[in-house]
Amino acid sequence: LVVNEFCERFSYYGMKALLTLYFLTYLGWDPDLSTAIYHAFSSLCYFTPILGAIIADSWLGKFKTIIYLSVVYVIGHVVKSVGAIPTVGNKDVHIALSMLGLILIALGTGGIKPCVAAFGGDQFEEEHVSERQKFFSIFYMSINAGSLLSTIITPILRSDVQCFGDDCYALAFGVPAILMIVALVVFIAGSSLYKRNPPQGNILLQVCNCIGFAIKNRVNRHKYDPPRKHWLDWAEDKYSKRLIQEIKMVLRVLLLYIPLPMFWALFDQQGSRWTLQATRMNMAFMLNALLILVFVPIFDLGIYPLIGLCRVNITPLRKMATGMIFAALAFGAATLVEINVMKTVVVPAPAGSCLLQVYNLAENDVTVKVPDTSLFPHPIPNLQDPPQYEMIPLGAPGKQIKVEVTHNGTTSTCDLLFKEEEAYSLIIYKNTSAYAHICLFFCCRLKLNRFLNTQPEAINITVGKAEFSVEPGYSITPNQTVDRGVYADVSCSTQSRTCSDLNLGLLDFGASYTFILKQEKDKIEAHKMIDVNASDVHITWQIPQYALMTAGEVMFSITGLEFSYSQAPANMKSVLQAGWLLTVAFGNVIVLIVAEGAGLEQWKEFLLFMGLLLAVCIIFSVMAHFYTYVDPDQLQKMHREDLYKEDDDEDDEKYDKKMKNNDIHLKKAEKTTKL
Numbered sequence: 291l292v293v294n295e296f297c298e299r300f301s302y303y304g305m306k307a308l309l310t311l312y313f314l315t316y317l318g319w320d321p322d323l324s325t326a327i328y329h330a331f332s333s334l335c336y337f338t339p340i341l342g343a344i345i346a347d348s349w350l351g352k353f354k355t356i357i358y359l360s361v362v363y364v365i366g367h368v369v370k371s372v373g374a375i376p377t378v379g380n381k382d383v384h385i386a387l388s389m390l391g392l393i394l395i396a397l398g399t400g401g402i403k404p405c406v407a408a409f410g411g412d413q414f415e416e417e418h419v420s421e422r423q424k425f426f427s428i429f430y431m432s433i434n435a436g437s438l439l440s441t442i443i444t445p446i447l448r449s450d451v452q453c454f455g456d457d458c459y460a461l462a463f464g465v466p467a468i469l470m471i472v473a474l475v476v477f478i479a480g481s482s483l484y485k486r487n488p489p490q491g492n493i494l495l496q497v498c499n500c501i502g503f504a505i506k507n508r509v510n511r512h513k514y515d516p517p518r519k520h521w522l523d524w525a526e527d528k529y530s531k532r533l534i535q536e537i538k539m540v541l542r543v544l545l546l547y548i549p550l551p552m553f554w555a556l557f558d559q560q561g562s563r564w565t566l567q568a569t570r571m572n573m574a575f576m577l578n579a580l581l582i583l584v585f586v587p588i589f590d591l592g593i594y595p596l597i598g599l600c601r602v603n604i605t606p607l608r609k610m611a612t613g614m615i616f617a618a619l620a621f622g623a624a625t626l627v628e629i630n631v632m633k634t635v636v637v638p639a640p641a642g643s644c645l646l647q648v649y650n651l652a653e654n655d656v657t658v659k660v661p662d663t664s665l666f667p668h669p670i671p672n673l674q675d676p677p678q679y680e681m682i683p684l685g686a687p688g689k690q691i692k693v694e695v696t697h698n699g700t701t702s703t704c705d706l707l708f709k710e711e712e713a714y715s716l717i718i719y720k721n722t723s724a725y726a727h728i729c730l731f732f733c734c735r736l737k738l739n740r741f742l743n744t745q746p747e748a749i750n751i752t753v754g755k756a757e758f759s760v761e762p763g764y765s766i767t768p769n770q771t772v773d774r775g776v777y778a779d780v781s782c783s784t785q786s787r788t789c790s791d792l793n794l795g796l797l798d799f800g801a802s803y804t805f806i807l808k809q810e811k812d813k814i815e816a817h818k819m820i821d822v823n824a825s826d827v828h829i830t831w832q833i834p835q836y837a838l839m840t841a842g843e844v845m846f847s848i849t850g851l852e853f854s855y856s857q858a859p860a861n862m863k864s865v866l867q868a869g870w871l872l873t874v875a876f877g878n879v880i881v882l883i884v885a886e887g888a889g890l891e892q893w894k895e896f897l898l899f900m901g902l903l904l905a906v907c908i909i910f911s912v913m914a915h916f917y918t919y920v921d922p923d924q925l926q927k928m929h930r931e932d933l934y935k936e937d938d939d940e941d942d943e944k945y946d947k948k949m950k951n952n953d954i955h956l957k958k959a960e961k962t963t964k965l
Contacts, residue, residue, distance in 0.1 A: 291406065291409065291429070291477075291480070292428060292432045293432075294406070294474075294476045294480075295406060295433060295473075296432040296436040297436065297469045297472045297476060298360075298363075298402075298436070298469075298473040299434075299440070300439060300440040300466065300469045301363075301436075301440070301466040301469040301470040301473060302399050302466070303437040303440045303441060304440030304441070304465065304466040304469070305367065305370065305444070305463055305466045307444055308459065309328055309331070309561070310325070310561065310562055310566065311448075312374070312388075312459055313327060313328065315457070316459055317384065321566055324562075325562045325563065326885055326886050328562045329562060329878040329885070331396060332558055332561075332874075332878040333874075333875045333878035333882065334392075334393070334396040334400070334875075335399050335400045335403075335875075336403075336871045336874040336875030337875040338399075338401050339400045339401065339403045339404045339867070339868040340868045340872065341401055342355060342359060342402060342403065343405070343494070344494050346405045346489065347489055347493050347861065348489055349489060351486060351487070351488060352405040352406075352408060352412070352487070353481070355401065355402065356405050356406060356409065356477060357474070359398050360398060360473065361398075361474070362398040362401070363394070363398025363402070364398075364470050364474065366391045366392070366393070366395035366398055367395060367463065367466055367470055368467050369387055369390055369394060370391030370392065370467075371391075371463040371467055372391075373386075373387025373388040373390075373391055374388070374460040374463050375454065375460045376454045400871070403868075403871050404868040404870075404871060407426070407429065407855070408863045408867050409484070410425055410426075411855045412485060412486075412863075413425075413484065413485050422852070423852055426851055426852045426855070427586055427590055430582075430586065430847070430848045430851065431582070431586050438580050438582075438583065443465070444466065445462070447461050447465060448462040487860075493861050493862055496529075496533065497537055497540070497862075500528075500533060500537055501522070501525075501537065503524075503529065504524040505521070505524075508521050508524045520538065522534050522538055522541075536861075536862060539857060539858070539920050540858065540862055540869075542857075542918075543854065543857050543858070543869070544866075544869055546607070546910070546913055546917060547872075549909050549910040550850070550877075551877040551880060552614075552877065552880065552906040553613070553842075553846055553873075553903060553906075554876075554878065555877040555878070555880040555881050555902075555903075556617050556618070556620070556877075556900075556903055557617060557842075557877070558874070558878055559881060559899075560836075560839065562881070563892065563895075564624065564835070567624070567628060567892070568829060569800070571631060571799075571800065571825050571831070581840035582840055582844065585841060585844045586844055589845070605914075606850075606852070606853040607853070607910075607917060609845045610850055610910070612842075612845050613842040613843065613844070613845030613846025613847070614846060614903055614904075614907040614910065615904070616838050616839070616842030617838070617839055617842035617843075618900045618903040618904045619900075620836070620837075620839035620842065621897075621899050621900040621903070622897075622900050623834045623835035624896045625893050625896040625900065627827070627831050627832060627835065628892050630827050631827050632892070632893065638711065638713075639713065640711070641710055642683065642684055642685055642687075642710055643681050643710060644681070644708045644711065644713070644714060645679035645680065645682070645713040645714065646665075646679065646680050646682050646708075646715075647680065647713075647821070648666065648670055648676060648715075648716045648717075648718065649676065649715060649716070649717045650670045650671065650672050651717060651720075651764075651806065652697050652718055652719055652720045653672060653720060654672060654697065654698055655669035655670060655671050655697075656669065656718055657669050657670070657695070658670060658694070658695055658696075659695075659696075660682060660693055665680045666680065673817050675820055676819065679821075684710055686710070687709065687710050688707060688709045690705065690706070690708075691705075691706055691707075691708055692704070692705050693706055695718055697718075704716070715804065715821075717764070717766075739753070739756075739769065739770055739797065739802065739803045739805075740768070740769050740770070740803075740805070741767045741805045741807055741816075742764065742765070742767075742804060742805065742807065743760035743761065743763075743765050743807050744807060745784070745809060745814065746762050747762050747784040748761050748784065748785070749762075749782055750782065750783050751780060751781070753777055753794065753797075754772050754775065755772075756770045756772045758770065760807065766804075772797055773797075774797060774798060775797060776795065776796050776797075777793075777794040777795065777796075777797060778793050778795065779793070780816075789813060789814050792814065793816065794818065795818060798824030800822070800824050800825035801820060801821075801822055801823060801824035802822035803818055803819065803821060804818075804819040805818055805819070854866050854867055854869070854870040857920050884899070
């Protein structure tokens with residue numbers, strides 16, 4: 291089971307590690323839409339466990355449910371991989387296949403989620419409490435071991451292996467599909483070793499019917515009916531006391547689950563907002579999975595035993611509340627990092643505005659005037675690297691603006707259409723044949739690289755693994771990303787000659803460049819324009835937030851997983867596991883709502899999440915204080931007592947019936963005697 295979980299998690303997290311970047315770079319979506327789709331997928335993965343729990347507990351049992359839905363899981367991975375092949379259809383086909391694949395993956399991974407953990411717990415008897423706790427810790431470590439390796443390997447497959455002339459997303463998504471097949475084979479291989487509990491019937495339907503019957507009886511109760519201790523006791527007329535008691539247990543735990551989605555709202559942003567934050571920093575690596583492998587044994591073998599020696603009673607719910615605090619502190623650290631990162635990058639234009647920079651390729655200085663603004667007050671020298679983007683207020687989604695350009699005393703007008711929230715480059719050069727000033731106008735994508743060709747011939751340039759083909763006559767290439775490095779001797783070629791000494795210098799992490807290709811002294815020179823400065827905030831500044839979040843995860847998630855199993859009746863363990871996973875789904879829904887609706891700056895959004903989680907932690911702590919822990923042995927004992935009582939009641943009924951018959955026979959005998 292542990293090996294199966296390792297392979298399945300490698301499959302899931304390997305695919306998910308690339309998802310945000312896949313949306314951004316391959317499908318061309320913006321960061322907010324990419325974040326929204328990412329969390330919508332994550333949410334769906336945690337809504338489907340309810341379906342898996344119903345199928346397992348009511349119909350197929352956990353073993354068969356895991357096998358059948360794993361097949362669906364594999365099909366989803368294959369479809370997702372095919373959708374990442376550039377030659378398969380157009381962009382609409384890629385989007386359709388990607389979404390279909392993600393839906394199948396969500397159905398597969400979500401359907402088996404409550405079954406695998408509960409199936410593992412089923413292998414232990416109720417008296418093996420400590421062994422079961424160790425299993426859940428090892429089980430959770432296997433999850434993060436698979437996550438760690440996959441988040442290292444699949445990005446390498448994407449970037450270092452080239453296929454179809456670009457990053458190989460098809461291979462990077464295909465390897466997780468292979469690992470999912472391995473997970474299925476490993477699980478089936480151990481089928482003879484498992485302890486399999488048969489499905490208990492449609493327990494969820496029973497629970498719903500019992501609750502509905504209790505509510506109906508309570509609403510329609512007669513004033514002379516005796517009072518009941520609990521509102522569910524009104525179902526005693528139809529349902530057994532054991533079922534009612536089990537439902538009480540489940541409802542008490544589900545009530546505690548209400549505040550938990552807020553933790554997952556913060557936790558799952560490691561794969562979206564924190565990843566996007568890392569792309570604007572110097573270097574990038576994955577920390578959470580690695581830290582989990584370190585923190586789990588430290589907490590299990592070190593911190594928890596030490597706290598026990600201090601005679602501090604740290605209950606599961608107290609651990610979970612402490613985990614919430616650590617997660618909130620992690621977002622406090624992320625806020626500080628975000629504030630420093632924002633100082634080094636170009637802030638995107640807000641709604642109703644756009645950004646503009648000017649390249650002067652004319653021979654002398656030029657003056658640029660944008661109506662109703664004081665922008666560009668000084669002449670712009672030839673080939674000057676623009677110091678920054680200037681913000682132009684539009685007051686509308688789009689606006690036509692006549693920009694005046696003055697060169698050597700002659701003024702020309704460029705009639706340009708600006709759209710809100712875009713960044714533009716205005717390139718000015720002199721058309722020697724017509725003696726006019728020409729305005730080239732390009733919409734930019736920040737943090738990418740491009741070439742502008744001033745030559746009469748097309749130029750082909752290879753920068754690392756990226757290939758640029760620049761058409762003649764002041765054409766500009768599409769934006770592409772390249773690996774960080776020093777490119778002092780870049781090869782280039784035209785139809786008439788080959789040049790091999792194009793010096794681009796250092797292309798740093800997080801920066802964006804435009805290279806102006808000009809003929810100088812019988813050779814082509816590349817003039818570097820820095821559109822966006824390189825980030826000087828190193829990725830190591832994310833370590834504190836990851837460390838705090840991982841500590842919170844160890845205390846919250848592992849504890850909550852075992853708590854959900856231990857507090858569940860034997861025939862409702864998958865249902866309660868699904869309820870636990872539903873908290874993750876609703877957490878992602880919260881992120882969806884905030885990401886799409888709040889419209890806050892990123893650091894303010896982080897601060898908002900931190901405050902919300904701290905408030906929720908206080909509510910959860912109060913609820914936990916009044917929670918009474920359930921001993922499963924006590925429930926079994928109560929069940930046995932119910933059975934004995936039912937037997938006694940049955941004996942009493944038989945005795946009463948026998949005595950009643952005796953009375954009838956005696957009366958008949960008396961009548962006979964009188965006659």
